[in-house]
Amino acid sequence: MFESAELGHELTKAQYKQIEPKLRADLLDAQYQLASNGRFPVVIIISGVRGAGKGETVNLLNEWMDPRHIHTHAFDYPSDEERDRPPMWRFWRVLPPKGRIGILFGSWYTAPIIDRVFKRSKDKDLTAAIDRINQFEKMLADEGALILKFWFHLSKKRQKKRLRALQADKETRWRVTDRDWDFFKMYDRFYRVSETALRRTNTALAPWIVVEGTDERFRSVTVGKEILEALKKRLALRAERRKSKSQAAPIVHPVDGVHLLKRLDLSASLDKPAYEKRIDKLQRRLALAVRHPKFRDYNVVCVFEGMDAAGKGGAIRRVTAALDARYYHTIPVAAPTDEERAQPYLWRFWRHLPRKGGFTIYDRSWYGRVLVERIEGFCSEADWMRAYSEINEFEDQLVGNGAVVAKFWLQISKEEQLRRFKERERTRFKRFKITAEDWRNRKKWAAYQEAAADMIERTSTEHAPWTLVAANNKYHARVKVLDTLVDSLERALDSR
Amino acid sequence: MFESAELGHELTKAQYKQIEPKLRADLLDAQYQLASNGRFPVVIIISGVRGAGKGETVNLLNEWMDPRHIHTHAFDYPSDEERDRPPMWRFWRVLPPKGRIGILFGSWYTAPIIDRVFKRSKDKDLTAAIDRINQFEKMLADEGALILKFWFHLSKKRQKKRLRALQADKETRWRVTDRDWDFFKMYDRFYRVSETALRRTNTALAPWIVVEGTDERFRSVTVGKEILEALKKRLALRAERRKSKSQAAPIVHPVDGVHLLKRLDLSASLDKPAYEKRIDKLQRRLALAVRHPKFRDYNVVCVFEGMDAAGKGGAIRRVTAALDARYYHTIPVAAPTDEERAQPYLWRFWRHLPRKGGFTIYDRSWYGRVLVERIEGFCSEADWMRAYSEINEFEDQLVGNGAVVAKFWLQISKEEQLRRFKERERTRFKRFKITAEDWRNRKKWAAYQEAAADMIERTSTEHAPWTLVAANNKYHARVKVLDTLVDSLERALDSR
Numbered sequence: 001m002f003e004s005a006e007l008g009h010e011l012t013k014a015q016y017k018q019i020e021p022k023l024r025a026d027l028l029d030a031q032y033q034l035a036s037n038g039r040f041p042v043v044i045i046i047s048g049v050r051g052a053g054k055g056e057t058v059n060l061l062n063e064w065m066d067p068r069h070i071h072t073h074a075f076d077y078p079s080d081e082e083r084d085r086p087p088m089w090r091f092w093r094v095l096p097p098k099g100r101i102g103i104l105f106g107s108w109y110t111a112p113i114i115d116r117v118f119k120r121s122k123d124k125d126l127t128a129a130i131d132r133i134n135q136f137e138k139m140l141a142d143e144g145a146l147i148l149k150f151w152f153h154l155s156k157k158r159q160k161k162r163l164r165a166l167q168a169d170k171e172t173r174w175r176v177t178d179r180d181w182d183f184f185k186m187y188d189r190f191y192r193v194s195e196t197a198l199r200r201t202n203t204a205l206a207p208w209i210v211v212e213g214t215d216e217r218f219r220s221v222t223v224g225k226e227i228l229e230a231l232k233k234r235l236a237l238r239a240e241r242r243k244s245k246s247q248a249a250p251i252v253h254p255v256d257g258v259h260l261l262k263r264l265d266l267s268a269s270l271d272k273p274a275y276e277k278r279i280d281k282l283q284r285r286l287a288l289a290v291r292h293p294k295f296r297d298y299n300v301v302c303v304f305e306g307m308d309a310a311g312k313g314g315a316i317r318r319v320t321a322a323l324d325a326r327y328y329h330t331i332p333v334a335a336p337t338d339e340e341r342a343q344p345y346l347w348r349f350w351r352h353l354p355r356k357g358g359f360t361i362y363d364r365s366w367y368g369r370v371l372v373e374r375i376e377g378f379c380s381e382a383d384w385m386r387a388y389s390e391i392n393e394f395e396d397q398l399v400g401n402g403a404v405v406a407k408f409w410l411q412i413s414k415e416e417q418l419r420r421f422k423e424r425e426r427t428r429f430k431r432f433k434i435t436a437e438d439w440r441n442r443k444k445w446a447a448y449q450e451a452a453a454d455m456i457e458r459t460s461t462e463h464a465p466w467t468l469v470a471a472n473n474k475y476h477a478r479v480k481v482l483d484t485l486v487d488s489l490e491r492a493l494d495s496r
Numbered sequence: 497m498f499e500s501a502e503l504g505h506e507l508t509k510a511q512y513k514q515i516e517p518k519l520r521a522d523l524l525d526a527q528y529q530l531a532s533n534g535r536f537p538v539v540i541i542i543s544g545v546r547g548a549g550k551g552e553t554v555n556l557l558n559e560w561m562d563p564r565h566i567h568t569h570a571f572d573y574p575s576d577e578e579r580d581r582p583p584m585w586r587f588w589r590v591l592p593p594k595g596r597i598g599i600l601f602g603s604w605y606t607a608p609i610i611d612r613v614f615k616r617s618k619d620k621d622l623t624a625a626i627d628r629i630n631q632f633e634k635m636l637a638d639e640g641a642l643i644l645k646f647w648f649h650l651s652k653k654r655q656k657k658r659l660r661a662l663q664a665d666k667e668t669r670w671r672v673t674d675r676d677w678d679f680f681k682m683y684d685r686f687y688r689v690s691e692t693a694l695r696r697t698n699t700a701l702a703p704w705i706v707v708e709g710t711d712e713r714f715r716s717v718t719v720g721k722e723i724l725e726a727l728k729k730r731l732a733l734r735a736e737r738r739k740s741k742s743q744a745a746p747i748v749h750p751v752d753g754v755h756l757l758k759r760l761d762l763s764a765s766l767d768k769p770a771y772e773k774r775i776d777k778l779q780r781r782l783a784l785a786v787r788h789p790k791f792r793d794y795n796v797v798c799v800f801e802g803m804d805a806a807g808k809g810g811a812i813r814r815v816t817a818a819l820d821a822r823y824y825h826t827i828p829v830a831a832p833t834d835e836e837r838a839q840p841y842l843w844r845f846w847r848h849l850p851r852k853g854g855f856t857i858y859d860r861s862w863y864g865r866v867l868v869e870r871i872e873g874f875c876s877e878a879d880w881m882r883a884y885s886e887i888n889e890f891e892d893q894l895v896g897n898g899a900v901v902a903k904f905w906l907q908i909s910k911e912e913q914l915r916r917f918k919e920r921e922r923t924r925f926k927r928f929k930i931t932a933e934d935w936r937n938r939k940k941w942a943a944y945q946e947a948a949a950d951m952i953e954r955t956s957t958e959h960a961p962w963t964l965v966a967a968n969n970k971y972h973a974r975v976k977v978l979d980t981l982v983d984s985l986e987r988a989l990d991s992r
Contacts, residue, residue, distance in 0.1 A: 055820060055821060055822070058821040059816070059817060059819075059821055062813070062816060062821065062826075063813055063816075063817065066809075067809075067812070067813065067816065067826045067828075068809075068826060068828030068859055069828070070826075071825070072821045072822070072825075074821070074822030074823075076822075079575065079576050079577045080575050080576045080577070081575045081576070081577050103821070105821060105822055171780065174787055284667065291670055313562075313563075313564075316563070317558075317559055317563065320555070320558060320559075320563065321555060321559065323555075324551055325551060325554040325555050325558065325568045325570070325599070325601060326551070326568075326570030326572075326601055327570075329567070329568075330558075330563045330564060330566075332563075332564030332565070337833070337834050337835050338833050338834045338835075339833050339834075339835050363564055
């Protein structure tokens with residue numbers, strides 16, 4: 001991929017002087033249109049070999065455009081808050097919102113490539129990282145992001161020359177460190193590994209643009225022009241025409257109308273004395289498990305979903321009762337804020353991920369995408385269809401980072417829901433739990449049930465399985481939830 | 497303050513059973529009203545001696561109320577991201593938004609008290625901390641927060657008994673650590689220090705409620721009732737009646753109409769060759785200063801204010817041109833997002849504070865409160881009047897944490913503004929910089945000037961001084977900005 005970036009491309013001063021003013025004005029125009037239309041974010045990745053002028057070009061971009069709508073982020077060593085979360089968390093937290101340009105100086109490519117160059121990882125790790133990256137960038141593109149990935153290249157000879165020149169000048173000497181020379185020694189390996197990475201992530205949705213880094217004028221104009229062209233092309237597309245390119249297997253509706261929730265036996269029940277005895281024991285076990293010294297390397301992510309009045313709140317409180325208020329958070333999932341709406345769908349869940357040793361309970365969750373948003377038409381079919389794989393990938397990352405992911409679907413019968421709605425209307429401190437929306441949702445019972453059955457089938461994975469909880473009897477449901485949770489947690493703590 | 501909390505208060509089981517259901521229902525009702533009216537946040541601080549049942553009570557509050565609208569935060573050791581900012585940053589980041597309840601388990605009281613108990617600080621440090629806390633809580637109250645501070649007390653005898661009891665029980669043994677006994681040894685000192693702290697922070701806006709921690713039923717009902725009463729009282733107040741209680745010195749308008757901006761000589765100018773030579777030198781010095789090893793313990797916070805077209809953007813770019821894109825951020829201050837509107841005014845600036853070694857440039861800033869918000873009537877007079885001292889306090893904290901705070905007011909004449917407006921309309925890539933709003937603001941020139949003069953007078957402090965920049969000539973202005981900035985930074989690096 002790098003051949004044409006070793007041809008010694010350059011622009012004369014005269015050429016540059018001719019091009020620059022118009023390019024600059026056009027970039028500003030395009031950027032301003034982007035900011036005022038606010039329909040999509042622009043993610044610009046700047047990577048490549050050392051000494052190829054990445055920093056200078058980024059500074060120039062900030063000078064050419066309005067820096068108020070650009071956010072440049074560099075990724076040094078992760079902070080402790082970042083190290084406690086899945087590796088992608090630090091990138092999620094700085095994604096540009098719609099209408100803005102985010103320049104990422106270093107990116108999700110850096111660690112996988114460097115680790116492989118210095119043999120801290122194996123080929124299969126690189127392959128896994130690349131798969132993950134492709135999924136992530138596809139998600140970004142599906143969410144509307146314009147992605148531009150620049151790779152600044154220098155031939156081996158040029159890089160050596162460049163480092164030496166920087167070192168010779170008193171003014172720039174500080175910029176060359178031992179680490180640069182360590183990297184230079186690995187040039188050939190770096191070339192091979194990064195070429196592999198680039199080739200396999202050079203997708204239509206997020207293509208690489210390799211730029212020869214030797215000549216400042218050439219590389220700056222190249223980057224500027226590529227950004228301008230991509231921006232103009234994208235701005236010219238009418239919103240309706242930019243349809244998601246996702247293809248997912250179509251949902252198959254069983255012709256006999258039977259789905260797995262219909263087959264769930266809802267008669268399971270427990271009497272109060274038995275319940276109290278069991279719940280007490282389970283809470284003790286849970287309290288012990290989270291105090292286990294090993295738990296500091298873990299965390300728990302619980303998801304509660306279910307029809308209205310299925311008893312999510314009650315079950316959650318039986319879990320939290322065993323926990324120290326210091327270490328858990330309950331995240332109620334409601335309508336997104338405007339900052340959340342300006343980001344990819346999963347962003348508002350990423351932002352609440354617990355640190356190691358933490359315990360987060362999502363009262364409703366990212367599954368809203370394939371439940372309420374699907375049923376109510378809040379997003380397109382393509383959007384909720386791709387959510388299944390995005391969610392699986394997301395939960396995979398949580399598990400990979402030490403999370404125990406426990407997902408509960410609380411199932412009640414339609415009759416039981418009616419009984420509870422009526423009871424809520426009668427009971428003073430429960431009446432705020434029942435709204436007109438609940439009654440509206442109830443009318444779509446069958447559609448919700450079918451969506452839930454699909455969801456469970458498509459997102460119940462080995463590491464993040466769904467637990468179907470028969471919840472007509474609250475005592476039984478709570479015991480089932482705690483039992484499952486304690487069991488998974490204890491197993492995780494035993495395993496490593 | 498603790499005498500009445502050593503009387504052995506208790507509630508019988510029968511009394512509790514009679515009170516609890518109604519208290520619980522009323523709390524839920526009040527909480528629901530709060531969530532739906534969304535007018536103010538509730539900040540509940542839970543502090544006090546160890547073993548006094550703080551955790552149990554917090555869990556119970558979460559059980560009584562709807563945990564979806566409560567966020568409980570505990571403060572263990574700060575993370576590295578927190579340690580890099582002023583100590584109050586970690587509290588700012590978890591303040592509850594309007595309509596929500598935030599329970600702070602540990603708070604801004606913890607470190608000042610503990611440091612004094614263990615003699616890591618002096619009396620004057622405690623006094624300074626207390627002053628700061630009073631200002632902070634006054635600000636919260638002025639911003640509309642309902643503040644409830646609970647102190648859980650146990651007599652020395654009771655505490656010993658309680659720790660022993662916890663230790664004797666297999667189930668609770670883990671909760672008693674060596675640290676608890678270390679603290680117990682300091683009981684008398686802790687009593688005296690915390691009494692001092694409480695007495696001096698027991699204000700009308702944020703009163704302390706001391707609760708005897710011995711009897712679980714007594715302490716829970718006490719806390720629940722206090723929260724309920726305060727919530728009900730506050731919810732009953734009509735919005736208009738809750739006027740800010742702030743009193744600030746009235747603004748004095750000089751009867752001759754002369755203010756300091758009128759006396760600024762705007763004729764200073766520089767020709768292009770001289771400018772280029774000087775700016776180049778200054779940028780080199782700036783680049784060197786931020787690469788100084790000591791700079792890792794500092795950061796820079798720059799503020800740019802001035803009339804429209806005063807040249808803020810151009811000056812900012814001359815600063816950033818000397819910096820590595822990795823280490824600076826430009827924060828354009830625009831209309832707040834809905835998450836920002838649900839928080840105290842300064843919240844949206846706190847969230848962007850740089851870490852140590854960082855460089856943040858605010859293009860317009862918190863001074864909007866006393867400029868545009870004052871002139872356009874976006875906030876009440878009481879609100880912008882109190883902003884002067886809140887801002888001084890804020891900047892004090894920045895400086896105390898190692899920040900070099902440089903504030904620039906770029907001053908142009910009214911004629912020069914007109915010339916630039918017209919030029920902007922003519923120049924293609926500058927035309928987005930000029931809007932109808934700019935022309936509207938221009939009509940209020942005198943009012944803005946007067947507000948700016950007030951602002952400069954009231955917020956130019958020794959550690960965070962304003963620099964008035966004569967900006968009719970851009971070259972002169974940019975040199976002045978860089979010169980001042982480089983100078984302050986070099987002085988700071990030399991001083992310690």
